[in-house]
Amino acid sequence: MSSNSFSLIGHVALVTGGTRGIGLESVRALARAGANVAVVARTAETTKEVASAVEREFEVEALPVVADLGHDDEIPGIVSAVVDRFGRIDVLVNNAGAAPPFGPLIDVSARAFDKIMAVNVRAPLSLTRAAVAAGLGSGGGSVINIVSAAGLKAEPYMGLYSAAKAAMISATRTLARELGPAGIRVNAVAPGVIRTDFSAALVGNE
Template sequence: MKSIKQKFDLKGKVAIVTGSSKGIGLSIAKGLAENGAKLVISSRKQAAVDMVAEEFKKAGLEAIGLACHIGDAEQRKVLVAKTMEQYGRIDILVNNAAINPFYGPLETSGEEVFDKIMNVNVKAPWLLSNLVQPHMKAQGSGSIINISSVEGIHPGFRLGLYSMTKSALIMLTKNQAKEWGRYGIRSNVVCPGLIKTKFSESLWSDEKLAAGYNQMVPLKRMAEPDEMAGVVMLLASDAGSYMTGGVYAADGGYLISG
């Protein structure tokens, strides 16, 4: 029997984290690497992923940087092929990369924005997971962790299109869990609340909005990016070996407030 410490240990495991050159993705990647995983750092620019991979190596962690625009089919294929070439396996996929190019009422958005946000936030995680699935199936194990949002459960104002994509990601996760569990593949989804990252800066830099949020949530504050790494660690490791199809909020109590 493994001890609980051993169950959290990710030595020998290989993880791909999309959108991991900054923000939540970076802190998740760092947490996985510190726990022993070999990391594939991925985001759109090669210079950005190389810089992160170098930082990891200097800290004694194992990582490579592979640039990938998650909305591009060819680049997704190359990401998976190069990971297999380098490490020979894929144990953990964290679908973290997302965009939110529009902030406003539903009726004022154009179709091209809808297509763009759906392509990156829903279609890309679906297709990237499909590319990784045969490798996880062949080894009889794997953990897919999709990063959604509390916006996918509880609608906020002016984030309608983003909320739709994050809700779809939750249902994608449940279907992956249902269909792929027989192959030893687990799929879970994490729903962060408001986190102080560049991605959400337009929200938390608004003093009035930030004060209202802090007053409303039970923990009375926003999250730091590194507060998302722990729940991912559990879902990625053998410590969470019976967890699949789950929706896990890390939101300071946002969903129970109001």
């Protein structure tokens, strides 16, 4: 549990895609600061393992929530599970994302378009809406959208992914203005290529 000046003791954080890469490190950082955390991912076994490991290491409560963010009807259940367990949500980290199909934008299939937009745009917006409706932070919460530097510039052969991340950057700015008066901060973090399982196809064997 945290003993430093940056303390989240008594707060509750929900992190999507929380079992690996940036999501896992976000879970660990929040738990290190004392927050109880909800770890959301698709694989039941891995999600439970991460939650158990976080509880042991940081002496906080960690709730595994198994869900597929590509299915919009699963969003309300995620928020309900967290509120039922902890009674509140203070921090929402929208990290989960679908890997981009590589190739010319003009060749993107309707199926690939729907998948990328569903997971990378619709899901974080739907989850934010549900969390706010559930009283996110009781007027003092925080939403953190993990986007990408690819959303800030044109990336050949990654056009659909770049477009999705650009959409979330724009949505973040809009939500910040709309939710700010209610005391809810909305920010985006746009990392470049980080060596994770998600980016393995980009970094190769370097």
